[in-house]
Amino acid sequence: MPPFGGRDASEPVDPEEFAKIVTPHVKSSPQVFDYSENMQAPMDPERLVKHADPLADIVAKYPKLIFKQTDLEKVMHNVYLPKKAVWGKVLTTDKQVAEWCTAMATRLRKMCKDLRVAMRRAPPPPWVRKITKITTSGADSQETNGSQEDEDDGDGEDEEGEGDDDDDDDEESEEEIVQPAARKKPAAAPVRMISINKNHRQEYLDRH
Secondary structure, eight states: OOOTTOOOOOOOOOHHHHHHHHGGGOOSSSOOOOSOOOTTSOOOHHHHHHTHHHHHHHHHHOTTOOOOHHHHHHHHHHHHGGGHHHHTTTSOSHHHHHHHHHHHHHHHHHHHHHHHHHHTSSSOOGGGGGTSOOOHHHHHHHOTTTTTTSOOOSTTTGGGTOTTOSOTTOOOOHHHHSOGGGSOOOOOOOOOOOOOOGGGHHHHSOOO
């Protein structure tokens, strides 16, 4: 963990290799991830646990869970390509595909950010163990500076001129990451559905 006030560097990503981690968890719908695209929204443990399988595989390969938005957009494009024959019926233009890649990459990046923050708490919330096995001692070794920042998670993008995300202050206060049992659970952030061809909407959108 970097010194207080520092920033973790983003993980180097091979889009094709990362896509191979995500693709086995993709179902028939192009709505691959059901999560907020607002990087400042409170974390949603219930939705994170719904994505336990892909997140567990991702954290095993990329334990820092810090990614550039542009890298994840390339990953999602690689996820889309083998599904093009089917999803091309609903994502009918290059613009729709680009918007889909951006939306899914943002959702994935937000999930990784929230999971990282939760994993670095000492001890981690119980729901974290449903996603990845983490011991209290392991969390303590990462948490020498308390909850302090993890929040430093501008994801290294500002430093590298990646001004494509408005998450410079991706900061999670202790209030935002308390366990759900400790206070009334905040309303889940609305999840934007991707606009697709109306004739196939009901067939391909997840039922959430």
